[in-house]
Amino acid sequence: MYLTFRPSAAAAVAAIILLLAPAPAAGQDPKPIQLPPAKTEGGKPLMDALKARQSARTFAPDALAPQVLSNLLWAANGVNRPDGRRTAPSARNWQEVDVYVVLADGAYVYDAVGHALKPVAAGDHRAKTGTQSYVADAPVNLVYVADMAKTGQSPAEERDLFTPADAGFIAQNAYLFCASEGLAVVVRGLIDRPVLAKALNLRPDQKIILAQTVGRPTK
Numbered sequence: 001m002y003l004t005f006r007p008s009a010a011a012a013v014a015a016i017i018l019l020l021a022p023a024p025a026a027g028q029d030p031k032p033i034q035l036p037p038a039k040t041e042g043g044k045p046l047m048d049a050l051k052a053r054q055s056a057r058t059f060a061p062d063a064l065a066p067q068v069l070s071n072l073l074w075a076a077n078g079v080n081r082p083d084g085r086r087t088a089p090s091a092r093n094w095q096e097v098d099v100y101v102v103l104a105d106g107a108y109v110y111d112a113v114g115h116a117l118k119p120v121a122a123g124d125h126r127a128k129t130g131t132q133s134y135v136a137d138a139p140v141n142l143v144y145v146a147d148m149a150k151t152g153q154s155p156a157e158e159r160d161l162f163t164p165a166d167a168g169f170i171a172q173n174a175y176l177f178c179a180s181e182g183l184a185v186v187v188r189g190l191i192d193r194p195v196l197a198k199a200l201n202l203r204p205d206q207k208i209i210l211a212q213t214v215g216r217p218t219k
């Protein structure tokens, strides 16, 4: 038995309809995107993926196929068990790190339970996800945001130490998926956080920890 999210046939049809819909015109609000079900089999053996894991800083500008984006997000922090737990561990099972997905046509937050992208901002905010030039043209920038409201009454030291660790596990999952799929990827801490927080409409208790750029390698 596979312990993965499996939407109904109706949801799968809805996903196809949404994914075939034209990208929103400039100034138009982006719509929610139901991702196709992740393909959770195959890929490189773990030891081969570890041998291939590396950072890249040049990216082809082409968008990733919806299936690749779906697989990437599931690998990074998708639901992998019936009780809603994730591919990445989190301290006290807070599940406090949200994966924001900044694409050319809008910014979204990944809803792991629904395996969908919920819009958070219209327009192209890729350039605001980092201080290095390649982020503006790479097709996908993931942003790892800790929702401190989900860390309860834990001592401040735990919250400060554990939330970056939780983001690191997600980033490493994404690194290994990219290594397996031959995608280019780099995790990034060089971010103008106030600028990006504003672009993503974050609350004050949401903390940007890291970003990660993903795309196809340049030839």
Ligand SMILES: Cc1cc2nc3c(=O)[nH]c(=O)nc-3n(C[C@H](O)[C@H](O)[C@H](O)COP(=O)(O)O)c2cc1C
Residues within 6 Å of the ligand: 053, 054, 055, 056, 057, 132, 186, 187, 188, 189, 190, 191, 210
């Ligand atoms: C917490 C963290 C922050 C990083 N920030 C950046 C960054 O802002 N920009 C960048 O180009 N690389 C960044 N990197 C990538 C490192 O430079 C890279 O992992 C390191 O040079 C080793 O290369 P490798 O990943 O290919 O092994 C970061 C890595 C980590 C773990």
